Amino acid sequence: MAGKTIKQSVTIKAKPHDVYEALMDPKKHAKFTGGKAVISREVGGKFNVFDGYAEGTNLELVPDKKIGQSWRADDWLKGHYSKAAFEFKEVAGGTALTFTQTDVPAEFVDDIAQGWQDYYWKPMKEMLEK
Numbered sequence: 630m631a632g633k634t635i636k637q638s639v640t641i642k643a644k645p646h647d648v649y650e651a652l653m654d655p656k657k658h659a660k661f662t663g664g665k666a667v668i669s670r671e672v673g674g675k676f677n678v679f680d681g682y683a684e685g686t687n688l689e690l691v692p693d694k695k696i697g698q699s700w701r702a703d704d705w706l707k708g709h710y711s712k713a714a715f716e717f718k719e720v721a722g723g724t725a726l727t728f729t730q731t732d733v734p735a736e737f738v739d740d741i742a743q744g745w746q747d748y749y750w751k752p753m754k755e756m757l758e759k
Contacts (some may be wrong), residue, residue: 632732643757645717
């Protein structure tokens with residue numbers, strides 16, 4: 630199944646370490662998303678977030694710099710995973726987060742793209758920029 634690519638960038642007024650931890654620490658992740666999170670901090674380890682809506686495997690973890698994951702939503706075709714990459718770069722005023730997700734099923738791409746904005750970047754900024 631050919632998929633679509635989502636690419637988004639956001640600047641967060643926080644250190645790269647704090648942005649990385651918001652995504653990788655289950656308690657911090659749950660705090661800004663409002664959903665239960667179980668997240669391994671090991672390459673090859675599994676994650677399950679947003680009360681089970683999304684799950685996958687950590688493919689690459691470079692603390693404070695990059696997270697690479699296989700990622701799927703629970704309503705996707707069974708066994709289909711996208712690849713999600715979160716890259717962090719320190720910039721004046723905070724962290725530039727570049728997010729790329731490849732192989733997203735075409736029928737879900739608009740909802741998933743909006744979901745990252747509404748359920749990740751906006752509440753993460755609100756939590757970290759206080």
